[in-house]
Amino acid sequence: MRNPYAVLIALVVVLCGRHAGSEQRFPPPDFSPGYSLPVTEVQGTPARDDVRGYIDAAVLLAALAAASYLALGRRSRRGLVVLGIGSLAYFGFYRHGCICPIGAIQNVVLAVADSGYALPLTAAIFFALPLLFTLFFGRAFCAAVCPLGAIQDIVLASPVAVPGWLARALGLVPFVYLGAAVLLVAMGSTFLICRYDPFVGFFRLSAGLDLTIFGASLLVIGVFVGRPYCRFLCPYGALLGLVSRLSWRRVRITPAECIQCRLCEDSCPFGAITTPSPETPPERRAGKKALAVTLLVLPVLIALGALAGRALSPAFAHTHATIRLAERVWLEDAGRVDGTTDQSDAFRATGLSTDDLYLAAGAVRAGFDTGTTLLGAFVGLVIGATLLRISLRRKRTEYEADPALCVACGRCYRYCPVEIDRLKKLEQAEGRAEQHDGSA
């Protein structure tokens, strides 16, 4: 040995290396003077700055303002289509569908559930801004800002009406999806919404076979059924639907008085137009009875949901990595399976004790027991609330857009003779003004 300290250094290195989980099989050489160890060149690589995120937020704000104006102020379907294509191009194909408000739900939930995770400002803006706009102007976000909505709106060529009962039943799915996504994020399993985003693969031009098939079949279905993802899956749409019931201004089919011409009746591919209530309202007592029954059934539904959720706890828990690993390690130790997996190998390489692993898995399981019970109760509540809404009869005198279902696409405007009349008058006025300008 050229250097008597080398042995000591090597020994220290070996011991410490083992402590850090890595073994120094070959002692680092002691070079003759003149050689200096290179520095790992990425040492100074900084984290990507977030300027792009702020640009995205600014674009989102501008697009939301434009969509609200086009849907409510200008009442222009063409403008909304153009804006939608622009959003699809920017948020979809240019920014690869990330970050989006639908996925931002999960960031918000994770920030609440995990004290170690700080919500990025961009994610907070993307979550809150469309909700605030919906609170004031209805679902203008869905109309022309969301790239997922835009891609489905474009392919919708020959809409077929979905039966009311089926649409209502499928309309429950977004709430279940929302609840499940919140649960899985809160438990630290996965970001469900991002993982099964059907269209992000198209935006990125790369996706697994399963998601390609899922996305493509949604687009094929979307040719006939208006916006299947938005109506029957989108968890953010569920939130927006709730919020838009309170909206300050909303889409009105007719710009003035409804003349009950029924021309707009079939214009909505999303089944969002509600017809006026019949002249002779149903027996009041019957309505009251239905309401009372539903109110009585509601707690039963919640209880049943909670029980069902509790029963599904093991299935949900299986999405968690710790549970899967603990199961595998247990099976291997019990000799029920042959061989090992990459996961179990990696776990054994860390040298942690299996008891700790089982303890951690037990804690996760307990969390899932509570979480799935709450999820089930929530689903029961949603079903009950839907039944309640059906049993409540409101008096309507006009053809109206249901604020929860209307995505402000503007298709119905051109069906309304009052609107056509208004546009004609507007054009004439503009023409006159132009003539006036020309003569002056």
Place this chain on the structure above:
Amino acid sequence: MADHETKPIPRRGFMRAAARAACALGIGGGAAYLIAPRAPGERVWQIDPSKCIACGNCATYCVLRESAVKCVHSFPMCGYCELCTGFFNPAPNDLTTAAENVLCPTGAIVRRFVEDPYFEYTIDKRLCIGCGKCVKGCTMFGNSSLYLQAMHDRCLNCNQCSIAAACPSEAWVRVPAAAPYLWKKVT
């Protein structure tokens, strides 16, 4: 329903008030989140080198065409071996840099003679695709000085990292953005 006859104006007024209240709550809650720093800071994805088994998923599962994951070299841990198992094939014909002897599919590892019998191995980051072949070789037979890290000048920090979802050993973790790398060190 009892309020069949009520005119729509009071209800609308009530709804507006409710909307305003909800709006105020939403903005207030959101602002409270942003203003009060509850958590240490943003987190980014990174590979825990102690769990990584260099399976090769990092090269293929990233949403970027060229993975954000690259190999890095902890020089203080390196043995500067002449027969580097991270550099050479398991059974090289010869200890030369000829392509058939070399493990790296893109030739991203540069081998340089230092002094007898030591060779220095540096990684050309532009060529590295993060396949982890060298990492596997170095970890199995050498000092494990080569390891994979997500490069944060490339990483998009997706909500659900595609590689993390495909990682067989749960090596992907979220780390504070202030210290976005998990460097291997000789302590």
